[in-house]
Amino acid sequence: MPNNSLAVSDMACSDCPIRHRAVCARCESDELERLDAIKYYRRFEAGQTIAWAGDKMDFVASVVEGVAALTQTMEDGRRQMVGLLLPSDFLGRPNRESAAYDVTATSDVTLCCFRRASFQALIEETPHVSQRLLEMTLDELDAAREWMLILGRKTAREKIASFLAIIARRDASLKNVGAAASLSFDLPLTREAMADYLGLTLETVSRQMSALKRDGVIELRGKRHIVVPDVEALMDETGDDTDGGVYS
Amino acid sequence: MPNNSLAVSDMACSDCPIRHRAVCARCESDELERLDAIKYYRRFEAGQTIAWAGDKMDFVASVVEGVAALTQTMEDGRRQMVGLLLPSDFLGRPNRESAAYDVTATSDVTLCCFRRASFQALIEETPHVSQRLLEMTLDELDAAREWMLILGRKTAREKIASFLAIIARRDASLKNVGAAASLSFDLPLTREAMADYLGLTLETVSRQMSALKRDGVIELRGKRHIVVPDVEALMDETGDDTDGGVYS
DNA sequence: TCCTCGCCTTGATCTCGATCAATTACATCC
DNA sequence: GGATGTAATTGATCGAGATCAAGGCGAGGA
Numbered sequence: 001m002p003n004n005s006l007a008v009s010d011m012a013c014s015d016c017p018i019r020h021r022a023v024c025a026r027c028e029s030d031e032l033e034r035l036d037a038i039k040y041y042r043r044f045e046a047g048q049t050i051a052w053a054g055d056k057m058d059f060v061a062s063v064v065e066g067v068a069a070l071t072q073t074m075e076d077g078r079r080q081m082v083g084l085l086l087p088s089d090f091l092g093r094p095n096r097e098s099a100a101y102d103v104t105a106t107s108d109v110t111l112c113c114f115r116r117a118s119f120q121a122l123i124e125e126t127p128h129v130s131q132r133l134l135e136m137t138l139d140e141l142d143a144a145r146e147w148m149l150i151l152g153r154k155t156a157r158e159k160i161a162s163f164l165a166i167i168a169r170r171d172a173s174l175k176n177v178g179a180a181a182s183l184s185f186d187l188p189l190t191r192e193a194m195a196d197y198l199g200l201t202l203e204t205v206s207r208q209m210s211a212l213k214r215d216g217v218i219e220l221r222g223k224r225h226i227v228v229p230d231v232e233a234l235m236d237e238t239g240d241d242t243d244g245g246v247y248s
Numbered sequence: 249m250p251n252n253s254l255a256v257s258d259m260a261c262s263d264c265p266i267r268h269r270a271v272c273a274r275c276e277s278d279e280l281e282r283l284d285a286i287k288y289y290r291r292f293e294a295g296q297t298i299a300w301a302g303d304k305m306d307f308v309a310s311v312v313e314g315v316a317a318l319t320q321t322m323e324d325g326r327r328q329m330v331g332l333l334l335p336s337d338f339l340g341r342p343n344r345e346s347a348a349y350d351v352t353a354t355s356d357v358t359l360c361c362f363r364r365a366s367f368q369a370l371i372e373e374t375p376h377v378s379q380r381l382l383e384m385t386l387d388e389l390d391a392a393r394e395w396m397l398i399l400g401r402k403t404a405r406e407k408i409a410s411f412l413a414i415i416a417r418r419d420a421s422l423k424n425v426g427a428a429a430s431l432s433f434d435l436p437l438t439r440e441a442m443a444d445y446l447g448l449t450l451e452t453v454s455r456q457m458s459a460l461k462r463d464g465v466i467e468l469r470g471k472r473h474i475v476v477p478d479v480e481a482l483m484d485e486t487g488d489d490t491d492g493g494v495y496s
Numbered sequence: 497t498c499c500t501c502g503c504c505t506t507g508a509t510c511t512c513g514a515t516c517a518a519t520t521a522c523a524t525c526c
Numbered sequence: 527g528g529a530t531g532t533a534a535t536t537g538a539t540c541g542a543g544a545t546c547a548a549g550g551c552g553a554g555g556a
Binding site: 095148 | 318393
């Protein structure tokens, strides 16, 4: 049950479970058929560019598997990640012809794509799809605002701890596991990509990871696998309110 | 024409022009009546708190006049602004009962409020309202991503220049004026609020403002009024791509 | 087994913005 | 006009994180 948790058991169509969760949780069968008619899959290898800022984007997509990143680059090469797309996240903006950001595959990625024009028509004719997209976009905006606090006000150590907490949280929700005292997960990003996420240099990321390890907050199994023996201790390092305040 | 530009001339109902632009640009008269039935105005004075994070919010609203800010505060007092709401911006999240951020009036503010439960019902029954909200939310997400680049990678001087450019741009669009070589506008924020916006201290904000003034990039008329003699020169200070690339 | 190439870690030094501390400008009120 | 209080400016110093510079580690290939 935990491993196959992405399957949406009460949906008839099961070959693209993520899509239903993402944009069509309430679709009736005729709408599913419409989606099927305009959908296609694309795979990208780790490191590949999915689109450059300014490129024509004739599709929108759901991430089915893997991780993609949205980044902005300044002329002199300074880079900031502005979006991190994990499975079930949505990529692209209906109504926008070209990509506004560079989109790259951080790991091997599978996208479930929908032709943009057709998708746009679907939105206009299927109210609950735009309501669902609105909910998803509002969630993303909340995530962006949490991210802004991290970028603007947190120390390097707090940034790393917050990032690990965010990844752990997303990882747990993808695996459908509840709250636990200890956690274990893979980092979906290189040190350099973490630096781009957090507004740091890769050296600082590395140093702070080492410091958290030295202080027993995390353990490293290889370079990419993290064990958090005490989630509370990690949360204490984030600088966030401890009362787990989630406002529904 | 330029001054009264907020009026939406082809709308019959004119007592709340912003509302129509914000959530109901395509409303037919019966929908306008529904909106009228659940709307009411609230005024707040500069500095007043509209809601604390966690407070029950039984309304959503359009900003009619003035400026409001969303901020997050850490236990030790570090503060980060995560949203700046100018006239025609939307406040609150349908489907969310309590405020996720502190909301404060940065200047005297007039809100056009809609009872949340009724507004939610309206969304579900009026497709183009949720489509309009989706567009607005996507715009806000784009703004948040531009903001993230500023917070994560720009120098103090670039942050100030970028902020001035953003305010100038919004000011020009509120006044419906097109591109011009020189600009003149009021700052809607104190130096401290600018610091909270930009992830700086108020001293650094003040110093960089002085430096931009010394270098002739801006002129100060009093403490809050900015004159930009050469918009190109200001843009050069932002660190952004110069080719004004806007992707529709 | 050794080589190579990415990715990561660690060290030494420097710099930009934070911090601490006065002053100054300006509006309001008596 | 002088007193008061808030917002802004300016100066002196400090420190977290950037920068520059070597090394280390592990996977894949000859």
